[in-house]
Amino acid sequence: MDQATEKLCLVSRRVWLDPPGRYEPRAVLIEQGVIGEIAPISAAAELGPEWRVVDLGERPLLPGLINTHVHLEFSASSRPLAEFEKEPVSERLLRAIGNARVLLESGVTTARDCGSSLELLALARRPDLHPVTLPRLVMSGPPITITRGHLHMMGGEADTIAEIDAVIQTGREHGARSLKLMGSGGGMTPGTLPESAAYPQFVFDHVAGHARRADLPSVVHVLAPESIRRGALARFDSLEHCAFFVRNDRGALERHFDPAIAGVVRDSGSRVMANLSTATRALERLRQDPSAAPDASHQLQQFDLMIENFGRMLAMGIPFVCGTDAGVRDTPFSDTALELVWLERGGMSSVEALRAATLEAATALHLDKQIGRIAPGYAADLLVFDDDPLERLDRFAAPAGVMARGAIVKASGPLAFSQDNSR
Numbered sequence: 001m002d003q004a005t006e007k008l009c010l011v012s013r014r015v016w017l018d019p020p021g022r023y024e025p026r027a028v029l030i031e032q033g034v035i036g037e038i039a040p041i042s043a044a045a046e047l048g049p050e051w052r053v054v055d056l057g058e059r060p061l062l063p064g065l066i067n068t069h070v071h072l073e074f075s076a077s078s079r080p081l082a083e084f085e086k087e088p089v090s091e092r093l094l095r096a097i098g099n100a101r102v103l104l105e106s107g108v109t110t111a112r113d114c115g116s117s118l119e120l121l122a123l124a125r126r127p128d129l130h131p132v133t134l135p136r137l138v139m140s141g142p143p144i145t146i147t148r149g150h151l152h153m154m155g156g157e158a159d160t161i162a163e164i165d166a167v168i169q170t171g172r173e174h175g176a177r178s179l180k181l182m183g184s185g186g187g188m189t190p191g192t193l194p195e196s197a198a199y200p201q202f203v204f205d206h207v208a209g210h211a212r213r214a215d216l217p218s219v220v221h222v223l224a225p226e227s228i229r230r231g232a233l234a235r236f237d238s239l240e241h242c243a244f245f246v247r248n249d250r251g252a253l254e255r256h257f258d259p260a261i262a263g264v265v266r267d268s269g270s271r272v273m274a275n276l277s278t279a280t281r282a283l284e285r286l287r288q289d290p291s292a293a294p295d296a297s298h299q300l301q302q303f304d305l306m307i308e309n310f311g312r313m314l315a316m317g318i319p320f321v322c323g324t325d326a327g328v329r330d331t332p333f334s335d336t337a338l339e340l341v342w343l344e345r346g347g348m349s350s351v352e353a354l355r356a357a358t359l360e361a362a363t364a365l366h367l368d369k370q371i372g373r374i375a376p377g378y379a380a381d382l383l384v385f386d387d388d389p390l391e392r393l394d395r396f397a398a399p400a401g402v403m404a405r406g407a408i409v410k411a412s413g414p415l416a417f418s419q420d421n422s423r
Contacts, residue, residue, distance in 0.1 A: 007031050008406070010382070010415075011044050012056040015374060016063065018359065021351055023060065030380040033406030037376055054414050060388050062354075063374050064109025064381035064404065065396065066361035067324055067336045069219075069240060069273050072096035072113050072137075073120055074327025078282075081188050085153055089119045096120055100134040102333040103326070105410050107399045109381035110361075110371055112138040114219060114240070114323075115151050118174055125175030133409050136381070138365055140219065141176035142167060144207060146198050150186035150221065161206060168210060178365070179211040181236075183220045184227035184245075187253075188328060195247045197227040204234035211237070217365045219273075229261045232268040238321060238364045239265060240273045244309065252298060255305040257312060266318050271364045273323035274310050276342035282330040310346040320348075321364045322357035337396035350390045380406040384415055 008030045014023040017038070027044040029037040029051075037043075044053050073092040074080040076099075084092065096116075100123070103111050113120065116139065123130070124139040142156030144167050149157065156171075158164040168179060183204060185192025192198075204220065211218035212235075220231040223243040231239045242265070245253045265272065283303055290296040314320070322340065326333045336357070343353040362372030371379050384401030402410040 007047075007051045008380075009044050009047055009051050009053045010056060010061060011041055011053060012061040012384075013041075013058050014060040014388070016061065017374060018063075018351075018355065021355075028061065028374060028382075030406055033380050035374065035376055035378050035380050038374065056384060056414055059400065059413070060385045060390075061374070062383045062385070062389070063358050063372055063378075064383055064402070065107045065336055065357045066110045066322065066365065066372060067103065067108045067326065067339075067357070068112045068238060068321045068361050068364055069114045069275065069323030069325055070099075070103065070111050070333065071115055071325070071327035072099045072111075072123070073116050074099075076327050076330065076332045078329055080328055081153075089117065092117065093120065093122070096123060097131070097134070099327065099333045100137065101132055103336070104133065104135045104404060105402060106334045106336060107383050107396055107402055108135055108336050109379075109383075109402070109404045110136040110138070110365070110367070112140065112178055112217070112219070112323075112365060114140050114178075114180055114325075115143040115154055116141060117154050118142055118170065121171070121175040124177065133404055133407055135404060136371070136379075138178050138217065138367075139176055140178040140180040141171035141174060143180035143182050143221070144168070145182035148191060149198055150182045150184070150189045150192045152189065156182075161203070164203065164207065165210075168207075172214075178217045178219060179207055181207045181218075181220045181231075183222045183231050184224040186221060186223065194223040194243070194253060195245045196224050197230055199230075201230050201233065204230045204236070208234040208236045215366060225256070225258050225261050228258075229264050232261075232265040232270050235268050236270055237366075238271050238273055238323075240323070241275060242272050242309075242313070243306070252295070253302075255302055255309060257305075257309045259312070259316075262313055262316055262318065265313070266316050271319045271321045271360060272313065273321050274306075274313075274343075274346075275323050275325045275339070276307060276310060276346060277331070277335055277338040278325045278328060279330045280338065280342070281332075307342070307346050314347045319360055320356050321361045322353075323361075334397065337394055340393040340396055344393055350393055353393060354390065384411075384413075386413070 389395035
């Protein structure tokens with residue numbers, strides 16, 4: 001029997017229910033890949049023979065994680081953009097499938113690709129062709145960017161409203177279900193200006209407004225202070241990075257927190273994706289050997305400032321979502337748990353960090369009625385752990401069991417009765 005169609009009851013003494021945000025002993029009844037009922041544990045004994053009952057004991061059962069910002073075509077090497085530009089579409093598609101599977105096995109049951117080639121949209125458009133089960137994918141396709149702007153090689157160059165609308169229409173026809181605007185330059189793309197807003201306010205307003213009318217989640221890349229302000233005023237669902245970059249007199253980028261602009265973000269209702277864990281593996285190597293890079297001291301100082309600025313925005317009441325920018329330099333697809341760790345180090349409680357990767361992320365993706373909770377009517381996207389991951393957030397990196405839309409894709413212990421490795 002297909003796992004996603006069988007009747008399955010998972011029993012655990014620690015099922016994470018949020019709200020209220022606590023573990024409770026429950027039986028979770030799953031049919032057709034959807035949670036049908038959250039019942040007392042005693043209800044499992046009354047089920048008919050058509051139900052498969054799996055007793056997880058004290059193993060915690062939590063909702064699958066949501067990573068709102070990845071780039072599936074990128075390699076996470078030291079030179080991901082150079083590899084993207086030289087590889088044919090077929091090879092990038094194979095890489096993307098592998099990266100998506102790594103995300104899933106690490107506990108990410110939903111991911112948004114925040115910028116790709118047009119061809120990669122086939123992953124979301126034709127899930128029936130996936131050779132293996134993948135996470136639920138929300139694809140942005142080629143991000144809207146000025147001529148020769150950040151990630152222009154993905155095919156989303158547009159300078160006028162007519163050109164912007166054409167990029168949006170083409171993306172949607174090919175399966176894009178999220179709108180991404182490059183509101184500033186980016187460090188990965190030579191010749192762009194991370195310290196400057198790329199478009200005037202009316203363009204920010206136009207893209208965010210189009211997304212609202214179409215009920216599509218909107219996301220904007222903002223590194224420059226003015227781009228952050230414009231993105232917040234336009235009320236994008238998610239503001240990416242919020243680095244507050246300015247260029248110093250030596251030509252280096254520095255973070256200069258602007259509380260007035262942060263106040264605009266707070267009042268806008270937008271969520272922020274801080275990607276605190278991006279490239280931290282490379283930064284840790286620099287801490288061990290500062291001589292490895294001539295600007296090591298500057299890089300490490302700017303990282304510390306990023307964590308400090310995150311704490312300032314958190315104290316202001318700005319909501320955050322989990323995103324890692326996986327695929328960019330030294331940022332593997334297995335590291336979503338590391339983002340939770342850094343969210344906690346920056347000032348969140350462990351529960352707040354989990355919510356950034358569940359409830360808050362689902363809201364930012366306009367999927368809060370479908371994913372992000374263990375509740376009736378929600379997708380059976382579930383994680384099982386041997387020990388409580390809320391006691392140590394790094395445990396999220398190694399779930400004992402992963403279920404995506406009712407299919408068990410990773411399992412050990414009692415959940416390993418019929419692991420699914422294909423569709």
